[in-house]
Amino acid sequence: MVQVVVEASRRRAIEDVASDLFRKHGYAATSIRDIAGALSMQGPSLYAHVSSKEDVLWAIVDRAAGRFENAAQLAEERADERHAGDPVEAIAALVRAHVGVVTGDVGEASVFVHEWRALGDDRRAAVLDRRDAYEARFRRRVTDGIAIGVFGITDPAIAATVILSALNGVASWYDPNGRLAAERVADHLVGLTLRMLSSE
Amino acid sequence: MVQVVVEASRRRAIEDVASDLFRKHGYAATSIRDIAGALSMQGPSLYAHVSSKEDVLWAIVDRAAGRFENAAQLAEERADERHAGDPVEAIAALVRAHVGVVTGDVGEASVFVHEWRALGDDRRAAVLDRRDAYEARFRRRVTDGIAIGVFGITDPAIAATVILSALNGVASWYDPNGRLAAERVADHLVGLTLRMLSSE
DNA sequence: CCTCCTAACGAACGATCGTTAGGCAGAAGA
DNA sequence: TCTTCTGCCTAACGATCGTTCGTTAGGAGG
Numbered sequence: 001m002v003q004v005v006v007e008a009s010r011r012r013a014i015e016d017v018a019s020d021l022f023r024k025h026g027y028a029a030t031s032i033r034d035i036a037g038a039l040s041m042q043g044p045s046l047y048a049h050v051s052s053k054e055d056v057l058w059a060i061v062d063r064a065a066g067r068f069e070n071a072a073q074l075a076e077e078r079a080d081e082r083h084a085g086d087p088v089e090a091i092a093a094l095v096r097a098h099v100g101v102v103t104g105d106v107g108e109a110s111v112f113v114h115e116w117r118a119l120g121d122d123r124r125a126a127v128l129d130r131r132d133a134y135e136a137r138f139r140r141r142v143t144d145g146i147a148i149g150v151f152g153i154t155d156p157a158i159a160a161t162v163i164l165s166a167l168n169g170v171a172s173w174y175d176p177n178g179r180l181a182a183e184r185v186a187d188h189l190v191g192l193t194l195r196m197l198s199s200e
Numbered sequence: 201m202v203q204v205v206v207e208a209s210r211r212r213a214i215e216d217v218a219s220d221l222f223r224k225h226g227y228a229a230t231s232i233r234d235i236a237g238a239l240s241m242q243g244p245s246l247y248a249h250v251s252s253k254e255d256v257l258w259a260i261v262d263r264a265a266g267r268f269e270n271a272a273q274l275a276e277e278r279a280d281e282r283h284a285g286d287p288v289e290a291i292a293a294l295v296r297a298h299v300g301v302v303t304g305d306v307g308e309a310s311v312f313v314h315e316w317r318a319l320g321d322d323r324r325a326a327v328l329d330r331r332d333a334y335e336a337r338f339r340r341r342v343t344d345g346i347a348i349g350v351f352g353i354t355d356p357a358i359a360a361t362v363i364l365s366a367l368n369g370v371a372s373w374y375d376p377n378g379r380l381a382a383e384r385v386a387d388h389l390v391g392l393t394l395r396m397l398s399s400e
Numbered sequence: 401c402c403t404c405c406t407a408a409c410g411a412a413c414g415a416t417c418g419t420t421a422g423g424c425a426g427a428a429g430a
Numbered sequence: 431t432c433t434t435c436t437g438c439c440t441a442a443c444g445a446t447c448g449t450t451c452g453t454t455a456g457g458a459g460g
Contacts, residue, residue, distance in 0.1 A: 028228035029318065032448060045408050053448065114314070118229065152395070158388050165369025166362045173361055188358050195352070196396035232418060245438050253418065
């Protein structure tokens with residue numbers, strides 16, 4: 001059921017287990033002792049590896065954010081190399097990259113999407129900024145496509161938000177052992193997204 | 201900022217305040233004393249009106265579920281009256297109904313979408329069943345549209361899930377005092393949805 | 401053998417959690 | 431005026447929370 005991995009470090013194992021529990025029950029409803037229990041340890045023993053509970057959440061959210069950012073950056077660069085300035089290809093690449101990150105680690109992605117609210121004020125604000133910058137990648141490409149007439153919609157802000165809602169939703173229903181492989185899920189979402197934007 | 205309403209009953213006021221706090225901080229992170237404090241009461245005083253914390257959550261979720269179900273039922277009936285069996289009109293009506301419920305009470309809708317996981321096993325299972333029955337309304341209409349060739353997509357299950365992800369996302373970004381009135385938001389989402397499904 | 405390090409342990413702290421119990425002020429009805 | 435009910439209060443319960451602390455078992459290096 002759950003993939004067994006040789007953990008690179010104890011710290012990383014803690015974050016992986018925490019991702020899973022945070023996704024299933026939420027940050028607030030998951031106790032330090034729950035996380036420790038899943039690793040056959042006592043609660044306080046975690047503090048040899050971690051400085052606070054929020055610290056664990058932050059590590060997960062920060063890493064997930066970085067994964068989304070890197071994947072999107074790479075996707076845009078490659079799309080521009082091969083189809084310079086083509087908004088359709090750029091959006092397709094962004095969607096595929098996003099779905100890839102989500103399906104690559106559903107737990108981490110879910111936590112990033114839903115649990116960042118539990119962070120303290122400064123970190124929450126930082127995450128909000130990064131989310132907006134990330135969404136702006138999509139918004140910009142949609143705007144480009146409208147400008148050259150390949151997209152038939154009128155409001156790029158709403159379109160970008162709707163697209164990202166749909167993409168983030170994948171984290172809630174994708175099952176690595178389910179009917180559809182990750183690549184097929186990405187195919188479907190690219191198709192639906194482009195169809196939604198297309199001019200006819 | 202927050203609309204001031206003459207509350208029908210103390211019980212209802214508690215649920216409204218709880219909706220708001222659950223939406224902002226989540227069920228687990230909201231204490232009975234937080235809810236009471238927002239009503240200028242002491243925590244234990246709530247138990248004169250409410251039998252448990254989960255009871256409050258359940259009341260909110262159950263009412264929200266009922267609102268979605270009633271709105272969808274009415275929308276489908278009206279669509280079938282006027283455009284019997286037209287999947288395009290039916291989907292448009294379902295989308296408009298869903299957005300209407302969400303924008304009508306963002307707090308309640310958010311709690312319904314995100315916090316049902318915090319319910320006990322029986323109630324959570326019941327909500328899951330109702331969610332699936334609700335999603336099936338969309339899935340069925342999408343399937344109908346594919347069958348008669350007005351929709352050009354291939355996987356009705358994914359399409360229905362993606363649509364609902366996007367619609368539920370509205371609860372996360374819609375602002376009653378924002379740039380777009382609820383009706384305009386509904387217009388955009390109907391347009392985007394139909395475009396996403398359409399055969400060309 | 402001694403020392404140091406790692407990784408965990410169990411006890412315990414203060415705070416907060418949901419919840420129960422009992423009391424008190426004021427309005428309502430006899 | 432006396433009683434009853436309503437709505438809220440304070441005190442307090444046991445449980446659990448995140449976290450700190452001192453300690454211990456075991457292995458590595460000298």
